[in-house]
Amino acid sequence: MKRALVVLVGLLWLTPAAGLLVSSLRPARAVNSSGWWTFGELTFDGYAKLLSDDRMLGALWNTVLITVPSTVLVVVLGAMAAYAFAWGRFPGRDWLFLVVVALIVVPVQVALIPDAELLGNLGLFGSIPGVVLFHVAFGLPFAIFLLRNFFVAIPRELLEAARIDGGSDGTIFRKVILPLGWPAIASLAIFQFLWVWNDLLVALVFASPDSAPITYAIREQTRSFSSNIDVIAPGAFLSMLVPLAVFFAFQRYFVQGLMAGSVK
Amino acid sequence: MKRAAVFCGPALVLLAALVVYPIGYTIVRSLFGGDGESFVGLANYQEIFTSPETLTALRNNAVWVVLAPSLVTIAGLFFAVLTDRIRWASAVKVVIFLPMAISFLAAGVTWRMVYEADPDRGIANAAIVTVHDAFADRPPYPGARLRSTEDTAGRFAVVGVPAPADGVQATEGGSGVVWLDFAPGGGGRPGVIDPGEKGLPGVRVEAVRDGKVVAETTTGPDGRYTLPAGDHTIRLPDSNFAQPFNGVDWLGPSVVTPAIIGAYVWIWAGFAMVLISAGLAGIPRETLEAARIDGASEWQVLRRVTIPQLRPVLVVVWVTMVINVLKVFDLVLVLAPEAVQADANVVALQMWRVSFGGARDLGLGSALGVLLFLLVLPAMLFNLRRLRREG
Numbered sequence: 001m002k003r004a005l006v007v008l009v010g011l012l013w014l015t016p017a018a019g020l021l022v023s024s025l026r027p028a029r030a031v032n033s034s035g036w037w038t039f040g041e042l043t044f045d046g047y048a049k050l051l052s053d054d055r056m057l058g059a060l061w062n063t064v065l066i067t068v069p070s071t072v073l074v075v076v077l078g079a080m081a082a083y084a085f086a087w088g089r090f091p092g093r094d095w096l097f098l099v100v101v102a103l104i105v106v107p108v109q110v111a112l113i114p115d116a117e118l119l120g121n122l123g124l125f126g127s128i129p130g131v132v133l134f135h136v137a138f139g140l141p142f143a144i145f146l147l148r149n150f151f152v153a154i155p156r157e158l159l160e161a162a163r164i165d166g167g168s169d170g171t172i173f174r175k176v177i178l179p180l181g182w183p184a185i186a187s188l189a190i191f192q193f194l195w196v197w198n199d200l201l202v203a204l205v206f207a208s209p210d211s212a213p214i215t216y217a218i219r220e221q222t223r224s225f226s227s228n229i230d231v232i233a234p235g236a237f238l239s240m241l242v243p244l245a246v247f248f249a250f251q252r253y254f255v256q257g258l259m260a261g262s263v264k
Numbered sequence: 265m266k267r268a269a270v271f272c273g274p275a276l277v278l279l280a281a282l283v284v285y286p287i288g289y290t291i292v293r294s295l296f297g298g299d300g301e302s303f304v305g306l307a308n309y310q311e312i313f314t315s316p317e318t319l320t321a322l323r324n325n326a327v328w329v330v331l332a333p334s335l336v337t338i339a340g341l342f343f344a345v346l347t348d349r350i351r352w353a354s355a356v357k358v359v360i361f362l363p364m365a366i367s368f369l370a371a372g373v374t375w376r377m378v379y380e381a382d383p384d385r386g387i388a389n390a391a392i393v394t395v396h397d398a399f400a401d402r403p404p405y406p407g408a409r410l411r412s413t414e415d416t417a418g419r420f421a422v423v424g425v426p427a428p429a430d431g432v433q434a435t436e437g438g439s440g441v442v443w444l445d446f447a448p449g450g451g452g453r454p455g456v457i458d459p460g461e462k463g464l465p466g467v468r469v470e471a472v473r474d475g476k477v478v479a480e481t482t483t484g485p486d487g488r489y490t491l492p493a494g495d496h497t498i499r500l501p502d503s504n505f506a507q508p509f510n511g512v513d514w515l516g517p518s519v520v521t522p523a524i525i526g527a528y529v530w531i532w533a534g535f536a537m538v539l540i541s542a543g544l545a546g547i548p549r550e551t552l553e554a555a556r557i558d559g560a561s562e563w564q565v566l567r568r569v570t571i572p573q574l575r576p577v578l579v580v581v582w583v584t585m586v587i588n589v590l591k592v593f594d595l596v597l598v599l600a601p602e603a604v605q606a607d608a609n610v611v612a613l614q615m616w617r618v619s620f621g622g623a624r625d626l627g628l629g630s631a632l633g634v635l636l637f638l639l640v641l642p643a644m645l646f647n648l649r650r651l652r653r654e655g
Binding site: 002003005006007009010013014015016017019020023031032033034035036037077078080081083084085088089090093096098099100101102103104105106107108109110111112113114115116118133134136137138140141144169173194197198199200201204205215218219222223225232233236237239240243244246247251254255 | 267268269270271272274275276278279281282283284285286287289290293343346347350353355356358359360362363364365366367368369370372373374375376377378384385386387390530533538587590591593594597598601602612615616619620626629630632633634636637640643644647648651
């Protein structure tokens with residue numbers, strides 16, 4: 001009885017996504033006249049149409065161009081700062097760390113207007129670097145928090161030994177901290193990657209049609225939902241593939257990251 | 265380490281410039297008008313609490329905060345307890361967790377299709393209508409009406425429906441007949457069974473005496489029915505012609521917010537489940553066993569033993585969800601059709617709409633941003649206190 005319920009819940013949870021997948025393989029006129037569970041004719045036409053659309057392809061590429069640098073920068077800058085917060089000694093360190101932790105939950109809405117002006121003054125508004133900068137800034141608090149807690153647990157002797165061997169801060173960071181901190185760094189990278197890949201709000205505010213990611217492009221189509229369904233359903237499904245692949249490949253790190261506590 | 269400033273410098277500069285300074289700027293900006301020239305004091309805040317648009321958003325946010333975090337936590341607890349100690353259940357856990365990885369946009373598109381109002385296309389209504397019709401007969405001829413309410417010798421002339429696809433010629437006989445009084449191609453006479461006029465099968469017919477139904481039957485393929493003779497009147501109950509139950513208008517103005525919350529629970533239940541499962545693994549099994557040996561039912565074990573011990577993790581999940589729910593934006597934007605977006609509005613969405621969606625009232629937008637910031641402040645303090653305690 002309990003087991004049957006488990007299976008039932010699993011099926012129930014799978015149904016909406018299965019509906020999207022099947023719908024993305026049905027011709028628009030079928031989607032608009034009958035339910036996906038009737039199947040009928042299946043075709044890759046929607047995907048073909050999507051992949052021959054330069055705007056959609058460009059948007060997909062923009063998503064990559066935004067997500068990869070945002071992730072790399074957050075990991076690198078976050079790890080460096082976390083190292084300083086974990087093992088550095090400077091006035092106000094603990095107090096500054098509290099501020100960083102406080103910033104984790106700050107809603108982006110409170111910064112959208114001034115940052116739009118700021119990036120505008122730098123000539124970055126509407127460009128990919130502008131979108132990246134915003135993502136990096138709002139990704140850093142969680143990154144520093146997560147990594148600092150992990151780095152602090154690295155045994156002191158390991159760092160001392162490296163220092164006695166004549167290692168500079170940079171060497172210790174590269175040779176000791178990064179290799180030992182790998183699990184936390186992997187969790188962080190996955191989270192950051194998914195947040196940025198899946199983002200819509202930041203893109204709507206800071207991107208222009210030329211620098212727009214796939215979420216932005218699909219959202220434009222959803223404004224007339226039924227008539228564009230032949231592009232929306234395959235587009236939404238395609239945009240899910242990369243996050244799902246990342247999730248399945250790195251499931252362990254994903255769950256570890258969640259466990260590490262506070263999430264934005 | 266010697267050069268701490270070099271290591272944390274870049275991150276702190278970015279945080280100062282793009283997060284901390286903007287908070288101050290937005291607070292000041294919220295005291296100015298849309299153009300940014302005139303100081304208006306608290307007028308923007310006053311507008312938030314008086315204009316119907318933002319009041320709807322505030323009310324919806326309240327509904328979100330009351331419903332969503334609790335539902336997510338309850339769903340997560342349910343799944344965690346349900347899958348606990350079943351080894352193969354980890355596959356199901358992955359399925360429940362999967363929506364966490366996809367964007368609100370993709371989830372929004374997915375659920376827009378789930379909530380499609382037409383029960384032939386949206387699976388939510390298809391399911392509800394199927395269950396409903398299993399208990400109540402579906403009206404055979406919705407929207408049809410009788411040509412005349414007067415029953416002439418058990419003959420009922422019906423109009424206003426398309427002819428049954430495999431209909432047969434109506435014939436007189438039995439106790440009476442129900443037929444579609446419409447001759448294809450024209451030339452039919454009202455109230456007379458002309459050649460080509462079809463019988464209506466499956467119509468319920470009742471014999472009534474003193475307000476009580478004494479006999480009932482349904483019509484055959486040619487529209488004929490037979491009822492025992494007697495001192496009664498014959499009628500066709502209204503249920504024959506009633507509109508069928510077509511489910512719920514999920515994305516209509518009245519239930520759109522709860523409907524979107526349903527999609528939200530689908531996304532986040534996996535998150536709660538994973539955290540609560542981990543908490544569950546940390547509970548000493550002896551406490552549960554002891555309660556069972558003392559004769560407690562599973563429900564009592566859950567309520568009196570498991571939940572109290574899970575309390576810390578349940579609180580963390582709930583607080584995290586409150587923070588998330590306050591910021592909900594994309595899901596509402598994508599899932600609510602344009603026409604009901606005003607009814608589904610939330611503060612984060614309204615902030616974007618007034619600041620970047622045409623009106624460009626940056627004063628009001630800033631005030632809404634500050635409001636969101638103030639709303640997450642208690643959660644921020646909760647996080648800081650937790651950090652202090654742990655460390």
